[in-house]
Amino acid sequence: MKLLLTSGGVTNASIRDALVEMLGKPIADSSALCIPTAMYGHPRNGPGERAWRFISGQQPGNPMVDLGWRSMGVLELTALPSIDQGLWVPRVRETDVLLVAGGDVLYLCHWMQESGLTDLLPSLSDTVWVGLSAGSMVMTREVGEDFIQWRPPTGDDSTLGLVDFSICPHLVSDGMPGNTMAEAEQWAAGISGPAYAIDDQTAIKVVDGTIEVVSEGHWKQLV
Template identity: 70%
Template sequence: MKFLLTSAGINNKSIQDALVDMLGKPIAESSALCIPTAMYGHPWVGPGVKAWQFISGNSENPMVELGWKSVGVLELTALPSIAEDRWVPLVRETDVLLVAGGDALYLCHWMRQSGLADLLPSLNAVYVAMSAGSMVMAPNIGEDFVGWTPPNGGDETLGLVDFSMFPHLDHELLPGNTMAAAERWAAGMQRPSYAMDDQTAIKVIDGAVEVVSEGHWKLFSP
């Protein structure tokens, strides 16, 4: 699977060009499924109007509204209650998964409970995510980002990439997200870690990592 891990969506031409390159065809010829699940685990973004804004393509973080051939909704909390043949073929056939931000551990829990986590490595789709949707691909997120507490505790996530992410670097509405805070967070991580602003994304294809940015970012070595 290919990953385009953003801080805040497809926010500039460089990130959009990377997405089109990974798709191998225009956005207008590509089918998408959006996953809002992480939003419900975070008090700032769900449930309510922001979840609707993401799904309907009316958010401030361009993902659903890019002009896809088709867009469907995949709500992970519903999947354990329906048969796999109702949703697995749909996921296998889609060109891209669009994954919202919110709470990374809540999203991780439902990716595992739904069975999507097991399915992801075998998909041909491009996984495009922002914030918590990106962070969940890391081996762990760090104690600073623990909000919703999983049943077994800890900060472990899916580990489908071998680095962790500190999103929304120097965001005007998040005064605690400074480079100094990112450095303190990175000091507690056991793997390479990236601090990234909202104009930055990380592209991963077959384990090869490339930063795509019109903003600023920093790689921390463990």
């Protein structure tokens, strides 16, 4: 699987160009499924208007669904355990890109595992995963206590660990809503491995184990 791990979505031309390169074809020729699941577990998102805005492409500040895809569908992970895999696995396999909303990272991780999507990921070698905030962090090795709101019934706070680094998203200047560099550095002090702080104009591209930072904004490798 090819990973485009963003803080705020496909927010500039450099990130968009990276996405097109990973797809190997124009966005207008590519199919997508959006995954809103993480939103339901976050206290400031939850079900309702914000989930609808993501699914319908009505989040102009976080371009994802509204990029001009050839086709778009919804993959709701909480529903998948109740239906036959034959109804959704073939659709995922034939889809070019998965667009994964932000929200609560452990809630998303839990339902990726419960739904069977995690088990499917290793076979999706040509699929592009575009994460937004928690949709990016779920692929990392560790998120840190600062980003945990919801915990699974087991109490396990681990994430998927498909990349060997952690991400602090929404890096901002002092006084702005988000995470300042001082807060990111304090967070990184509790992280056991490499970590990046990235703003909403930055993404981390991972293809075949090669890591590349794509940015028109600000970022820093912290550890």
